[in-house]
Amino acid sequence: MAVDVGQLLAGLDRGERRALARLLTVVEDGRPEQLREIVAATYPRTGRARVIGVTGSPGVGKSTLTDAIAGALRARERSVAVLAVDPSSPFSGGALLGDRVRMQGHHADPDVFIRSMASRGHLGGLSFATPQAVLLLDAAGFDDVVVETVGVGQSEVEVAATADITLVAIAPGMGDSVQAAKAGILEVADVFVINKADHPGAGKLESELRGMLEMGHATAGEDDEPGWWPPILRTVAVRGEGIPQLMDELERHASFLADSGEGDRRVRARAVHTIREIALEQLRLRFARLDVGDDPLLEALASKVANRDLDPYTAADEVLAALEGGEA
Ligand SMILES: Nc1nc2c(ncn2[C@@H]2O[C@H](COP(=O)(O)OP(=O)(O)OP(=O)(O)O)[C@@H](O)[C@H]2O)c(=O)[nH]1
Ligand SMILES: [Mg+2]
Structure with a gap:
């Protein structure tokens, strides 16, 4: 079905949620020309939203937390968009999260928008689509804009790390603190949330985490001193417990970002991430076009590599040089 991006952008200008939803589908589908049009049209009025990343292992309660955070932000009369990034699912539409949140009463609220996004198998995947969805x-x-990502892979962690504030959720009884350290999600945390604090083992998990962080602090040099030590909070997201304290930390962190210059640094980090992902995607697309089996250069190089006349790195250099020269 042909999508009239211009019409959807006009709808977005009029504040139509349906137009926004359809534009997000276009972003998710990742068609380069349409994406370019969307980003070019909307970019000048971006840069106002606060981006809150929520990451952690599967099942620790990220969606429940996100839901509670959205409720608390609404109570402060802030409008909220939730983007649940699901790297494991090829489907989207937000059915699961949407239904759950609907049950909890945001459904009639036009100032809450919930969307889940999956990788539709296009080349760059979610690390390409997510920053552009956030822009939208x-x-x-x-x-x-609350971005929920499962902290399983480096790219998901990176997505969270481009937020203005990143919450890392862990929960007792899941071996999470050790796993979290492995996945590199400890380093991206601005706030640690020990969710499911109603479960046994929350105290033990907290002291384990504290131990791990203190070790990190001890080895960090003076130059690494960021002026912000990630606080550790306990929550029972299903009952809304600990959410007021979490909101206080969000405020405190926002002041820190503004006062320290770290906020500007994060905006730049997000810009770097977005530029890099777009550039990589362009390269992938050009390479995909080249990789159709009938490209003479690639065919010739493949023969040489197959015959051991050329090593594959040198062949790859030649392909990249040809791409840079605009021959492909
Ligand atoms: N006891 C208890 N259960 C919780 C708490 N928070 C969430 N849960 C439950 O834990 C389960 C998983 O919660 P989700 O919010 O879906 O977790 P998630 O991290 O978003 O899960 P994925 O998106 O699948 O990675 C659900 O059954 C929640 O009701 C909590 O504080 N205490
Ligand atoms: Mg979830």
């Missing part, structure tokens, strides 16, 4: 939600005028 920012352009749509939401005060806060």
Whole structure:
């Protein structure tokens, strides 16, 4: 089905949620020309939203927390968009999260927008699509954009790390603190949330985490001193416990970002991430076009590599040089 991006952008200008939803589908599908049009049209009015990353291992309660955070932000009269990034699912549409949140009463609220996004198998995947989806939600005028990612792979962690504030959720009884350290999600945390604090083992998990962080602090040099030590909070997200304290930390961190210059640094980090992902995607697309089996250069190089006349690194250099020269 042909999508009239211009019409959807006009709808976005009029504040139509349906237009926003359809534009997000276009972003998810990742068609380069349409994406370019969307980002070019909306970019000038982005940069206002606060981006809150929520990451952690599967099942620790990220969605429940996100839901509670969204409720608390609404109570402060901030509009909220939630983007649940699901690397494991090829489907999207937000059915699961949407239903659950609907049950909890945000459904009639036009200032809450919930969307889940999956990788539709296009080349760059979610690390390409997510920053552009965030831009779109920012352009749509939401005060806060909460990005939920499962902290399983490096790219998901990176997505979270491009937020203005990153919450890392862990929970007792899941071996999470050790796993979290492995996946590199400890380093991206601005706030640690020990969720499911109603479960046994929350105290033990907290002291384990503290121990691990203190070890990290001890080895960090003076130059690494960021002026912000990630606090550790306990929550029972299903009952809303600990959420007021979490909101206080969000505020405290926002002041820190503004006062320290770290906020500007994060905005730049997000820009770097977005530029890099777009550039990589362009390269992938050009390479995919080249990789159709009938490209003479690639065919010739393949023969040489197969015959051991050329090593594959040198062959790859030649392909990249040809791409740079615009021959492909
Ligand atoms: N006891 C208890 N259960 C919780 C708490 N928070 C969430 N849960 C439950 O834990 C389960 C998983 O919660 P989700 O919010 O879906 O977890 P998630 O991290 O988003 O899961 P994935 O997106 O699948 O990685 C659900 O059954 C929640 O009701 C909590 O604080 N205490
Ligand atoms: Mg979830």
